[in-house]
Amino acid sequence: DTAVSQTPKYLVTQMGNDKSIKCEQNLGHDTMYWYKQDSKKFLKIMFSYNNKELIINETVPNRFSPKSPDKAHLNLHINSLELGDSAVYFCASSQPGGGSETQYFGPGTRLLVL
Amino acid sequence: AQKITQTQPGMFVQEKEAVTLDCTYDTSDPSYGLFWYKQPSSGEMIFLIYQGSYDQQNATEGRYSLNFQKARKSANLVISASQLGDSAMYFCAMRDFTSNAGKSTFGDGTTLTVKP
Numbered sequence: 373d374t375a376v377s378q379t380p381k382y383l384v385t386q387m388g389n390d391k392s393i394k395c396e397q398n399l400g401h402d403t404m405y406w407y408k409q410d411s412k413k414f415l416k417i418m419f420s421y422n423n424k425e426l427i428i429n430e431t432v433p434n435r436f437s438p439k440s441p442d443k444a445h446l447n448l449h450i451n452s453l454e455l456g457d458s459a460v461y462f463c464a465s466s467q468p469g470g471g472s473e474t475q476y477f478g479p480g481t482r483l484l485v486l
Numbered sequence: 487a488q489k490i491t492q493t494q495p496g497m498f499v500q501e502k503e504a505v506t507l508d509c510t511y512d513t514s515d516p517s518y519g520l521f522w523y524k525q526p527s528s529g530e531m532i533f534l535i536y537q538g539s540y541d542q543q544n545a546t547e548g549r550y551s552l553n554f555q556k557a558r559k560s561a562n563l564v565i566s567a568s569q570l571g572d573s574a575m576y577f578c579a580m581r582d583f584t585s586n587a588g589k590s591t592f593g594d595g596t597t598l599t600v601k602p
Contacts, residue, residue: 412594413525413575413595414594414595415592415595416592417589417590417591462531464531472519472538473581474519474521474536475521477530477531479530480530480531482529
């Protein structure tokens, strides 16, 4: 059973297009995240949702809009894609309180903007 | 603000030997957690080990152990009996539990290469 899944795994698109990445977790966690890993492997948090509510919104362009229809899903929509958006995007989830709050990551979505 | 520093961009180790990957951190929160993740060339992020700031003993998980020195704010990962499959990038991360809304910060990573 896949704990945190993302679709698609690879995404190649043209500049200016709009695209979405979907994330689902079956761990029963309340908190979900989006991270961006650039070409130098630096990993930075973008957003975090707890029970469908936005709790972390780092300095991310408005072209990026997360949506959480329920606590098991956190999708990322990107408008007007730019070359600099090319990266690997990771979804993660964790359970807050009462323990380590370890984050479990999805397999990543490799986005290439041409 | 929380900060994680991994000073070793790359490390080499001979198969079957032990290796230590360095991690230092900075935070003003008394309650925090420290994590290590492994990212092989296939790209997934694999959770390895966790240490809580109030844990009295160093965390261990199989061949992984965390050398936690609270006063020095260091949380080094020790891999014993290295295997070829340990070749990967390793990330240290921390999370404040009473501030920062649960935000985790990751270090820049250390690339470990295990030589046969």
